[in-house]
Amino acid sequence: MDGTYEEWFSRRAEAVLWTRTAGRAPHRVLPDGCTDLIWLDGQLVVAGPDTRAHVPGSSPGTRYVGLRFPPGRGPDVLGVPAHELRDLRVPLAALWPGGRVRRLAERVSGAADPAAALEAITTDRLRDSPPPDPLLAAVVAGLRAGETVSAVARAAGLGERQLHRRCLAAFGYGPKTLARVLRMNRGLALARAGTPYAEVAALAGYADQAHLAREVKALAGVPLGELVP
DSSP states (O other): OOOEEEEEEETTTTEEEEEEEOOSSOOOBOOOSOEEEEEETTEEEEEOOOSSOBOOOOOTTOEEEEEEEOTTTHHHHHSSOGGGGTTOEEEGGGTSOHHHHHHHHHHHHTOSSHHHHHHHHHHHHHHTSOOOOHHHHHHHHHHHTTOOHHHHHHHHTOOHHHHHHHHHHHHSSOHHHHHHHHHHHHHHHHHHTTOOHHHHHHHHTOSSHHHHHHHHHHHHSSOGGGTOO
16 A cells, blocks of 8 residues: 655645545654644644654554644644754643543544544634734744745844753754754755756755755654655
């Protein structure tokens, strides 16, 4: 059985909805600075922000339905600082009251469209959550554009230590790690679009192609060539 994966943006949930059916080949989840809420085997699970690739040990045919919150938004929805979930997969019942989580899981399990049910749960939660912090969006935009941590801190009106603390709570790790993760994903997007690796390195902000290769291997756990169709 070959695995399948689909995703689309949900304006209601302010997140990416996705579904996956596991195949025979291992599925590698790469660091992206995001937090996910996942329905799996009738349970609701939270995937925290990763600093390295995660390979789920799922059997062929296992179905996942998930919501991937953009960097910095997950803590507002889940009510937990992102660094407490770094590199972890935990039951939602470890964060919210168990009875409430059981009712929500039953709601998703019994729905004709589990993705729509998960979207509705998150939409309900967002009504009681603070609006997105524009400072966090500016931090992500600056780092994604290749600005230095000191420049991003100045633009945000923060000291570098203050920025580091804000990033830990919002993204799960400091701005330097977040910058590495964002740069890797930009590089992968370019490579998958057919851009030659040397050009990818220059456009994504790496010193050279060897630097690109080292960073991808360190974060993804495999060489760049294994990630590009």
